[in-house]
Amino acid sequence: MSEVDLSGEKGWQPFDAPALVGSSLRFVSGDPEGDRFRVSYYRKPDSALVARIWFGPETEGPPEHAHGGSMAAVLDEVLGLAAWSAGYAIVVANLNINFRCLLPIMQVVQVDTEIVSVDGRKVLVRGKIWDGQEKVYTEADCLCIEIQAV
Numbered sequence: 001m002s003e004v005d006l007s008g009e010k011g012w013q014p015f016d017a018p019a020l021v022g023s024s025l026r027f028v029s030g031d032p033e034g035d036r037f038r039v040s041y042y043r044k045p046d047s048a049l050v051a052r053i054w055f056g057p058e059t060e061g062p063p064e065h066a067h068g069g070s071m072a073a074v075l076d077e078v079l080g081l082a083a084w085s086a087g088y089a090i091v092v093a094n095l096n097i098n099f100r101c102l103l104p105i106m107q108v109v110q111v112d113t114e115i116v117s118v119d120g121r122k123v124l125v126r127g128k129i130w131d132g133q134e135k136v137y138t139e140a141d142c143l144c145i146e147i148q149a150v
């Protein structure tokens, strides 16, 4: 497979997910040379977590486009991780996704995240998979629930 450029923008800081949550998080980001997903995480200057993600041939659903479940898996990991990176030890309780446009595979896209609210143990994270310019493929609201430290 040809080289995939997952570099971030100027001012983004590389973010080491395994250093924060351990090495169990392999389903989406665990195979950086593979044909499923390739992922790089960053923090923006406002500290929001952002990901650059390549959807490889193994994510195909509709011909030449990403399977909805592959996008759900990405949003589950990235939005959950956004809560962890903001200091909340959570699991995802509810993930509500709107698929807006078919996402072509074999290209790098971006996932942006925002912590919308914190109410007791409930942390609401919003995010989108988009081209980083204007085209939004998928939007999601992710309800995370704080757990006891494990």
Ligand SMILES: CCCCCCCCCCCCCCCC(=O)SCCNC(=O)CCNC(=O)[C@H](O)C(C)(C)COP(=O)(O)OP(=O)(O)OC[C@H]1O[C@@H](n2cnc3c(N)ncnc32)[C@H](O)[C@@H]1OP(=O)(O)O
Binding pocket: 021, 025, 076, 077, 078, 080, 081, 084, 090, 091, 092, 093, 094, 120, 121, 122, 143, 145, 147, 150
């Ligand atoms: C053991 C794991 C260690 C992990 C350590 C490192 C992991 C590193 C992770 C890296 C980043 C993450 C990336 C991947 C994220 C995943 O994929 S996590 C895996 C997928 N998620 C799951 O399997 C979660 C399964 N569900 C559960 O475990 C339990 O249902 C939960 C979410 C812990 C909640 O159970 P609970 O602690 O008994 O809480 P409960 O009292 O029912 O609810 C608390 C509040 O939340 C509300 N609530 C709960 N669920 C819902 C819901 N579905 N809809 C609406 N409201 C809800 C309740 O109404 C309640 O509200 P209030 O009454 O306080 O207003």
